[in-house]
Amino acid sequence: MLNQNMLQMGRKRSVIREIFEFSRARANTVGAENVYDFSLGNPSIPAPKEVEEAIVSTLQSGDSLSVHGYTSAGGADWARAAIAASLGRRFHTEIGKDDLYLTCGASAALSAVFRALTIGPHTQFVAIAPFFPEYRYYVGEAKLVVAQADTKHFQIDLVALENAITEDTQAVIVNSPNNPTGVIYTEETLLGLSALLSRKSAEYAHTIYIVSDEPYRELVYDGAVTPYIPHFYKSTIVCYSYSKALSIPGERIGYVLIPREAENARDVYDAVAGGARSLGYSCAPALFQAVAARCADVKPDIEAYRKNREALYNGLAALGYECVKPSGAFYLFVKAPGGDADAFCQNARLRDVFMVPGVEFGYPTNMRVSYCVAPETIERALPVFGELIREFQR
């Protein structure tokens, strides 16, 4: 007499976690230095010093009741105001505290937004392959429809996307920089996307929103910039997490930003608040609301990721692996020699190299290789990657 979906969902560990736990067990057996774990999207750069400073100064700044007490459900006014002001400066637009709803990370943000936009079990959200697998859970009773990928540059295949949109489509999920490809959607892509969604919204006589999941927004390289999507399409709901930029994924702090220019913005905000309430969220963790506010202008130092990216990308390319060189996040999405990433990853496991096969992301020919690892891991793993591809070529 238990909910069978919940039971399966609780039992079926995320494949990514499962790989990680297996690799940890292997590390205990054969020694951590002999295990090459590229499976997890866990930041490997310590939190910037401003995070600890913010914790300490928050503890010193107020009495315990105001530091650790309940805030408004959407977050403390002063914290939202500080974050809003920083975002407004950065994106050259007007953002106020009442446009922000602070959440327990991006997972909570997305879940609340999907509840707000779900008007029945027929509701559809479109994800663009390859995509973050937990979206399947976050959409709740609505249906996740997958638009096929642009296999050349991992931008958006607008024809495939148009085919995936129906009159039940409430939003298209955009994730840029992308997990797993690391690709940033270009202005050209976003202009095309905006034109398509404007046309389809008119055709179906209701707004199709963009839900922009952007935890990797600040993790960009070589001078790349993540475009602010509401500048291209006003009905964009931004879901953000501080997990990656501040290296605090366990602390669960993020937000939903509903730009005031979005269609029906105030109602969307209220429905997101209702969505969060229906999921049992009381408020985002109070101390980390303060940390996010105090660190609103902190730029992460991602030099270590940049170096890893160069080392891993160049190393794999030299060995003959194929991969679109990404501009952001901390993943490479590498084509498996032979095109069966599941088989390739299984084989790699036998040599203690751990990657996530793309089938999880709706793209079975490639595998995700995270480079949020120690540089030595890359250095020592490259010869093994060499053996793996040669073995395949034999």
Added chain:
Amino acid sequence: MLNQNMLQMGRKRSVIREIFEFSRARANTVGAENVYDFSLGNPSIPAPKEVEEAIVSTLQSGDSLSVHGYTSAGGADWARAAIAASLGRRFHTEIGKDDLYLTCGASAALSAVFRALTIGPHTQFVAIAPFFPEYRYYVGEAKLVVAQADTKHFQIDLVALENAITEDTQAVIVNSPNNPTGVIYTEETLLGLSALLSRKSAEYAHTIYIVSDEPYRELVYDGAVTPYIPHFYKSTIVCYSYSKALSIPGERIGYVLIPREAENARDVYDAVAGGARSLGYSCAPALFQAVAARCADVKPDIEAYRKNREALYNGLAALGYECVKPSGAFYLFVKAPGGDADAFCQNARLRDVFMVPGVEFGYPTNMRVSYCVAPETIERALPVFGELIREFQR
């Protein structure tokens, strides 16, 4: 094209919050010393010093990545082990880390448990009046059925409860010490409850669980003890929050405890994990997992609440108000003179006395008066309470 339930849920502020915000506005107008706000259940005792010590020593103890990184979805092993060991000692029973699932407070715990136990929209959960109003939201698509109260002692009216149970009942929600009455369910009550649920479970050939919501467990006075309900009924799922005992309600840390002796315990655990995943919970806030673990044996110093309770209870009784003297939590549930608590509270508002009318809790004749306030608030409010009852008696 928004979910109308979510929209209404987001717009309809909690009545308690609304009263609180009105009272805050009044404080700005007439001065805080002239406003008597008994509306909120927000701890007024600062967090014990061990909380800040635990934060500081956690920051010093490990590198930033392990302190702030993702934990397992159910919480870090070491934190669960420390909490489980403390609970086992306290309740003289075997509790292991794998019996605990750490959550973002009791609201998340309850929401995940209800999802786990909901097998369709016909599923029913029974709340016993008077009850915490947010249960209505936490049950999701299931139905909340209200069993009428024992109006004499605010224990459980077992006949009324039996009448409320049907074959669709999956659990009875028990909240002891109770919000809003402050009453602790006695051993006699729990023996009767256990006998009733055993009988009904047999009659309907499925286990009816107890969901025990116990954030006030440690807030008890005059040597009272909150019984450990699984000792009375093995299929009890415990939902706990550190909000009240450690005075950290904004930090969102709590747990679900599924005792191993509960029917189908491992499956329930997995379904709760699935429930949490379906709601977008990744893990409980990492730093406060560590705080909860390090403070597992901390006993709160609730002398200030005890004094407030004496002052307010004795003061109101002397004025002629009727109230069951509670043994726990930090609320009095006072009978409104005349029996219309809504009207009485409205009238009290005109004199800047703020309480929550009982209709919110499914019990319209009484009003909740929180004594987690400054002692001066009670002292200065008592003459106003005197005027209010005299005015009514005229």
